[in-house]
Amino acid sequence: MASIPKALRPLARAATASSRPLRPAFSRSTPQIRCLSATVPRREMDITDVPPTPITHLSETEALMADSVAKFAKDVVLPKAREMDEAEAMDPAVVEQLFEQGLMGIEIPEEYGGSGMNFTSAIIAIEELARVDPSVSVLCDVHNTLCNTAIMKWGSAALKKKWLPKLATETVGSFCLSEPVSGSDAFALATKATRTENGYKITGNKMWITNSVEANFFIVFANLDPSKKYKGITAFVVEKGTPGFSIAKKEKKLGIRASSTCVINFDDVEIPKENLLGNEFEGYKYAIGLLNEGRIGIAAQMTGLALGAWENAAGYVWNDRKQFGQLIGEFQGMQHQLAQTWTEISAARALVYNAARKKEAGEDFVMDAAMAKLYSSQVAGKVSGQAVEWMGGMGFVREGLAEKYFRDSKIGAIYEGTSNIQLTTIAKHLQKTYTR
Structure with a gap:
């Protein structure tokens, strides 16, 4: 191909x-x-x-x-x-x-x-x-x-x-920001970086790191000057295999199980000065910008999931599953559920693509990204859950994909900013606009 x-x-x-x-x-x-x-x-x-x-x-x-x-x-x-x-x-x-x-x-x-x-x-x-x-x-x-x-x-x-x-x-690349004590409060990270004669030394732990098994390239955020608090955060490039780098644990998860999520340890990992990403003490700015953009990607993942779950179930109820002598997709109650969820998927996708276009146009898209991620994750959870019910027993067994979509959907409300974090972001932007 x-x-x-x-x-x-x-x-x-x-x-x-x-x-x-x-x-x-x-x-x-x-x-x-x-x-x-x-x-x-x-x-x-x-x-x-x-x-x-x-x-x-x-x-x-x-x-x-x-x-x-x-x-x-x-x-x-x-x-x-x-x-x-x-x-x-x-x-x-x-x-x-x-x-x-x-x-x-x-x-x-x-x-x-x-x-x-x-x-x-x-x-x-x-x-x-x-x-x-x-x-x-x-x-x-x-x-x-x-x-x-x-x-x-x-x-x-x-x-x-x-x-x-x-x-x-x-x-494959991986993005190392979250830590055991810094999830939603990502800037409470404790991983430290110190200057050396030839570059930097990184010490600490990262948690919930996606792609960590497959990746050989890691963007790592560490605090170069804790006295500056979050303004001391700096970004670095670390290669897998660098002495002191190790994957401590691979998480066993509810959903997206084929995606690797691991704990990573940095035990005095020394890197050359050339591996500094951008400027010292600007890592927090980079992280904010990247996560705002990344949330559009997660929103797209959730709308894709919702579409997959809907199409998988709709095909079954309109073509295969019969009750009381007719396909269950012909019952009005089922048709209304299919219509309602399709409408919600369409609305979520409009938010996602609008945020993407605003980003491309150089406009402020932060609130749009937050709304897209918030709503698309809600829709994905609702649609994939209902799809299991539409399919009855076939939706509950692991023979098909319905239950997998349902399990996979839950992460959308958690990673790259929980739903509550998205609501806070949206509210702050609205308050700034409407406060006299």
Whole structure:
């Protein structure tokens, strides 16, 4: 299978140069809600005189991206989804094929071996992967929206030259912020960094670290000057295998079980000064910015999950499961539930893609990202739970994917900022706007 983004590059270039109207894209098998308004980043062109487009539009490149990733997910990921969940491990062949398809370097510039596509393309890929397996989706999400973005934004020329080609083609990235005593209060972290003659020494522990088994590249946040409190936080690049680096424990989880989540220890890990990411004492700024962006990715994971759960159950009740002499999908009570949840999925996706477009346009998207993550995680939990009930006994057994979607959905309200943290963020923005 040829690399997906590479095959789409000519279209992406044509779309950037052309001002022709966007065409609507149509679903593979269900009423289309994937396609949402395409906006070229303001840094690339003046959009002042561009008329607004319906939110049911994607650019031609993005629509084909969605279809291509959907086919990849169905052909490559789906056959292994149940097996990986039962084994609680990611199949290395799936990770390898994610790289081969160009899905691990979506925004990385072509000069570094990446696909050179826009942020919304990454969101599309994350959503389509989650439609089949949220575990594979989150591996791709954290790698793209947190790790790759961090190096592209704040990496030195040397770090970019060394790591971006690897991150695009072979090396999985991991983001190390959370600690045993710093979850929602991420800036209470206790991991320390000290300057050495040749660089820095890192000591401490990280917890709940995604991709830690598969990754060889870690962005680590540590406090270089505890007297400055959170303003002493600094970001570093650490390679797996560096003396003093160790994975202490792999967590056994309720959901997204194929996605590795581990405790990592840093026992006087020495790194060269070149591994400083950005500037000293600015790590807290980087973390805030990356998490705001990453929340759109998690929101896309949740909408993809909700779509997958809905489609899996709807196909069963409208085609297979009969009670009282008719398909249960023909009962009005069931039809109303299907209609209600489809409407809520559509609303959640509108929030997700609106946040992505605002980010691309250089507008303030922080509240939009918080709303998207909050609502999409709520919808994912509701839809996947109801889908189990719609399918009856077949939804409760591990023969199919219904119960897996239900288990996988719970994490959406927890990682990259709990639902209460999202509500606090939204409320603060509203208070700032409406306080006289």
